[in-house]
Amino acid sequence: MSETRFNELRGEPVVYAIHRQERTFLPDRDHCPLDATRPGGPATEIPLAQFEIVVFENRFPAFQAPHGAAEVVVYTDDHDSSLGALPLERIEDLMWVWRDRYEELRARADVEYVYIFENRGVEVGVTLHHPHGQIYGYPFLPPVAALEQAADARLGECAVCALLRRELDSGRLLLENQDVAVYVPEAARWPYEAHIAMREHRRSLLECEPRELRLLAEALRALVRGYDALFDRPLPYVMAVHQAPTGATDGAPAEGHLHIEFYPPLRTADKLKFLAGSEQGAGTFISDVLPEDAAERLRDAIARAR
Amino acid sequence: MAGKPIAGTGSAGGADRDAQDAAPAAAAERYGPLELRRMRKEDGRMLIVYEHREQTSSE
Numbered sequence: 007m008s009e010t011r012f013n014e015l016r017g018e019p020v021v022y023a024i025h026r027q028e029r030t031f032l033p034d035r036d037h038c039p040l041d042a043t044r045p046g047g048p049a050t051e052i053p054l055a056q057f058e059i060v061v062f063e064n065r066f067p068a069f070q071a072p073h074g075a076a077e078v079v080v081y082t083d084d085h086d087s088s089l090g091a092l093p094l095e096r097i098e099d100l101m102w103v104w105r106d107r108y109e110e111l112r113a114r115a116d117v118e119y120v121y122i123f124e125n126r127g128v129e130v131g132v133t134l135h136h137p138h139g140q141i142y143g144y145p146f147l148p149p150v151a152a153l154e155q156a157a158d159a160r161l162g163e164c165a166v167c168a169l170l171r172r173e174l175d176s177g178r179l180l181l182e183n184q185d186v187a188v189y190v191p192e193a194a195r196w197p198y199e200a201h202i203a204m205r206e207h208r209r210s211l212l213e214c215e216p217r218e219l220r221l222l223a224e225a226l227r228a229l230v231r232g233y234d235a236l237f238d239r240p241l242p243y244v245m246a247v248h249q250a251p252t253g254a255t256d257g258a259p260a261e262g263h264l265h266i267e268f269y270p271p272l273r274t275a276d277k278l279k280f281l282a283g284s285e286q287g288a289g290t291f292i293s294d295v296l297p298e299d300a301a302e303r304l305r306d307a308i309a310r311a312r
Numbered sequence: 313m314a315g316k317p318i319a320g321t322g323s324a325g326g327a328d329r330d331a332q333d334a335a336p337a338a339a340a341e342r343y344g345p346l347e348l349r350r351m352r353k354e355d356g357r358m359l360i361v362y363e364h365r366e367q368t369s370s371e
Binding site: 052053054057058059060061062063065077095096098099102103105106216219 | 346
């Protein structure tokens with residue numbers, strides 16, 4: 007069981023999940039716990055000979071009932087695939103899986119915030135290469151979600167709606183369709199950070215029409231494929247799906263605006279952007295890449311990857 | 313594609329040692345274009361299997 011303490015100087019919770027030290031770490035190709043279980047082979051986490059998408063409770067959870075949730079979302083039984091390499095239909099199905107999990111977890115009294123994410127690449131701490139994401143059900147409102155709510159209050163409206171209006175007329179738009187826009191934000195913290203936002207104000211996947219989920223999947227696929235074309239290598243990233251908090255708000259639905267943020271840690275094909283003195287000790291990102299330049303390079307990469 | 317549970321698979325120890333076969337699946341549910349089956353692993357953890365199922369005009 008994890009323990010949560012409050013760091014007064016930072017004004018943020020810190021979770022101690024010491025059992026996670028024992029989690030499986032970069033197993034060899036033949037012992038991936040996220041592979042299908044092959045007849046005659048060792049049992050994996052998934053007792054099926056083949057599968058499309060599977061979700062299960064993490065064996066090494068950062069959170070677990072009655073104090074939250076930690077789930078693993080396996081995108082495919084193809085160990086060597088990736089989110090961007092999946093057929094569009096599978097990514098669209100993944101949107102529905104995310105939607106289903108959000109709907110179920112938001113109903114739990116011990117979950118205040120449902121956070122869907124993917125860590126890709128050893129550069130961001132991946133311990134299993136098989137294509138997968140995770141879902142944390144936080145038993146509290148995490149700081150980033152609280153900051154987005156503070157941005158809403160500061161701007162006097164939904165911050166994502168307000169920023170999206172600016173981005174549509176900027177030189178940082180990467181692609182758009184009827185329901186979704188993809189852009190490098192004006193004040194990106196990571197060199198090739200990009201955001202995918204629903205054009206209409208949708209608090210969560212639950213408010214999206216099927217067509218919006220399909221077009222979200224299209225945009226997601228195009229961006230991730232573009233990322234891999236950027237430096238002609240699988241690009242490591244953290245993918246963060248932000249939706250409305252699910253905790254009690256005196257009966258009113260919590261505000262939020264469904265969008266997906268990508269934080270790739272590379273600043274060149276072989277150089278990492280490290281979180282060092284200024285970022286860690288002063289909370290100020292120093293970036294080597296202007297968002298407008300990043301957007302131009304990413305647009306080219308997305309066009310090459312189509 | 314219909315995945316079938318594999319019964320009686322061996323465990324190789326290490327990372328696989330605690331992997332468990334799942335209990336028999338409950339009846340399939342529908343969610344959008346998906347069919348899903350909820351299972352419990354032998355250690356009690358939830359496992360959900362999602363499969364694409366084409367919508368038909370009668371649905």
